[in-house]
Amino acid sequence: MKVKGEHILISDDEIGLRESLHDLLTMEGYNVTVTANGIEAINKLQAEQFDIALLDIKMPKIDGIEVLRYMQQNCPFTQPIMLTGIVDVKLAVEAIRLGAYDYITKPYSSDDLLKVISRALERKNLLMQNEVMKTELQRLSGTSEIIGDASSFKKVLRLAAKIAPTESSVMICGHSGTGKELIANFIYKNSLRAEQPFVALNCASIPDSLIESELFGHEKGAFTDAVRQKQGLVEIANGGTLFLDEVGDISLSIQPKLLRFIQEGEYRRVGGNTVLHSDVRIISATNKRLENEVTAGKFREDLLYRLNVITIDLPSLKERKEDIPKLAQWFIQKKMKTRVKKTLSSEAIDMLTRYDWPGNVRELENVIERAAILSHGDVIEAKDLALPSRVLSMGGSSDDGDSRVGKLVPMKDVEREHYLKVLNTLNWNKSQAAKVLGVSLKTLYTKIQQYQLKERTA
Ligand SMILES: Nc1ncnc2c1ncn2[C@@H]1O[C@H](COP(=O)(O)OP(=O)(O)OP(=O)(O)O)[C@@H](O)[C@H]1O
Numbered sequence: 108m109k110v111k112g113e114h115i116l117i118s119d120d121e122i123g124l125r126e127s128l129h130d131l132l133t134m135e136g137y138n139v140t141v142t143a144n145g146i147e148a149i150n151k152l153q154a155e156q157f158d159i160a161l162l163d164i165k166m167p168k169i170d171g172i173e174v175l176r177y178m179q180q181n182c183p184f185t186q187p188i189m190l191t192g193i194v195d196v197k198l199a200v201e202a203i204r205l206g207a208y209d210y211i212t213k214p215y216s217s218d219d220l221l222k223v224i225s226r227a228l229e230r231k232n233l234l235m236q237n238e239v240m241k242t243e244l245q246r247l248s249g250t251s252e253i254i255g256d257a258s259s260f261k262k263v264l265r266l267a268a269k270i271a272p273t274e275s276s277v278m279i280c281g282h283s284g285t286g287k288e289l290i291a292n293f294i295y296k297n298s299l300r301a302e303q304p305f306v307a308l309n310c311a312s313i314p315d316s317l318i319e320s321e322l323f324g325h326e327k328g329a330f331t332d333a334v335r336q337k338q339g340l341v342e343i344a345n346g347g348t349l350f351l352d353e354v355g356d357i358s359l360s361i362q363p364k365l366l367r368f369i370q371e372g373e374y375r376r377v378g379g380n381t382v383l384h385s386d387v388r389i390i391s392a393t394n395k396r397l398e399n400e401v402t403a404g405k406f407r408e409d410l411l412y413r414l415n416v417i418t419i420d421l422p423s424l425k426e427r428k429e430d431i432p433k434l435a436q437w438f439i440q441k442k443m444k445t446r447v448k449k450t451l452s453s454e455a456i457d458m459l460t461r462y463d464w465p466g467n468v469r470e471l472e473n474v475i476e477r478a479a480i481l482s483h484g485d486v487i488e489a490k491d492l493a494l495p496s497r498v499l500s501m502g503g504s505s506d507d508g509d510s511r512v513g514k515l516v517p518m519k520d521v522e523r524e525h526y527l528k529v530l531n532t533l534n535w536n537k538s539q540a541a542k543v544l545g546v547s548l549k550t551l552y553t554k555i556q557q558y559q560l561k562e563r564t565a
Pocket residue numbers: 251252253254255281282283284285286287288289290394434437468469472542
């Protein structure tokens with residue numbers, strides 16, 4: 108017997124028919140649930156997840172068309188197939204208009220039925236895949252080539268390649284912009300799940316109140332805005348990989364649910380009672396020291412242990428300055444796909460290697476992108492880089508911090524200047540600046556107001 112395991116709902120009021128359907132489909136390896144009328148069918152659809160629903164049109168109380176209407180609202184991925192007597196063909200056509208995948212006229216041959224089912228399953232998978240693609244496209248920008256020859260970085264790549272084909276949970280730690288997402292993607296592409304979905308969730312970008320329903324889905328009516336049932340990302344990622352970015356931002360109220368999911372593969376939709384299952388590999392990333400969060404009581408220790416079975420620590424860019432010229436050239440090439448390729452003058456390269464890059468590779472990418480656009484001619488000069496004036500004028504190392512520190516300047520002056528420097532470097536992109544500075548957007552706005560920082564006008 109083949110084991111397909113896809114879940115099929117049968118709803119037919121004729122006992123003989125539903126029993127023979129049950130036997131046939133079970134023999135074929137499907138996981139089959141049988142109901143005798145529309146009310147039972149809707150109850151099952153509410154409680155469980157189905158791939159296919161075989162619905163008799165004529166049933167007492169609530170008929171197949173009613174069930175179909177319910178499914179249209181609530182089960183976007185489940186494929187309905189109508190079972191009809193010859194006299195109902197008009198109704199069957201109406202059913203297709205209401206979103207049924209197909210209809211089969213009784214009596215039908217097993218072969219025909221199985222063919223329709225397998226085509227409907229293909230469609231369902233395509234729809235799910237599409238959902239995944241949407242998140243994929245939002246996430247991927249351009250290409251994912253990885254540049255880095257520094258030994259600290261090569262060590263990371265070697266480790267990533269080694270653990271990629273395992274099923275272990277991986278936690279990628281590193282400061283903002285060091286390439287955490289890039290490495291997560293690398294692990295996924297080199298894993299045994301490379302052909303399966305990769306679904307990403309940025310835990311910092313979604314309010315606490317929504318994160319649970321984003322992860323685990325919700326039932327219709329679970330809360331005011333839940334107008335229809337929603338599949339959670341864990342469900343969409345089934346068989347594949349789930350990337351939890353900024354995982355340190357998951358609130359304490361969700362953490363036990365995530366822990367249970369990682370341990371048992373079990374979850375419930377928000378507003379749902381049924382325990383559902385999904386099989387995903389977890390890759391997570393954080394720019395926080397989660398051990399500190401554990402000490403501060405903000406992150407559960409047991410969850411941390413589950414997430415970081417393997418830890419990958421990404422070096423900051425200033426720890427691998429030898430990679431800067433190659434990275435810079437790569438970003439020019441990435442930015443200017445069709446136009447003439449610009450090059451960097453030796454002063455410009457010198458300047459780039461002298462700077463400390465608090466925003467790491469992402470900051471370098473931004474600086475190069477802007478310089479490539481704004482510079483005239485084929486060569487990007489040092490002045491085009493718009494690095495903080497201190498780096499430009501000193502010509503010395505920038506990692507001695509601020510030269511005024513020796514003059515016992517108040518902390519707030521140093522802080523003010525640092526905020527301004529980061530904001531200017533990132534073109535006043537406040538969400539990026541907040542990330543680089545390691546503060547919340549709210550804090551950043553408070554500081555801008557407190558120090559009366561203003562965007563410089565060129
Ligand atoms: N080694 C590398 N080679 C090429 N590009 C890189 C490399 N590292 C990072 N990048 C690029 O730098 C940018 C930032 O990388 P990524 O988003 O992976 O960093 P991150 O650590 O997830 O950042 P954040 O903490 O801000 O989320 C991306 O555009 C990425 O493609």
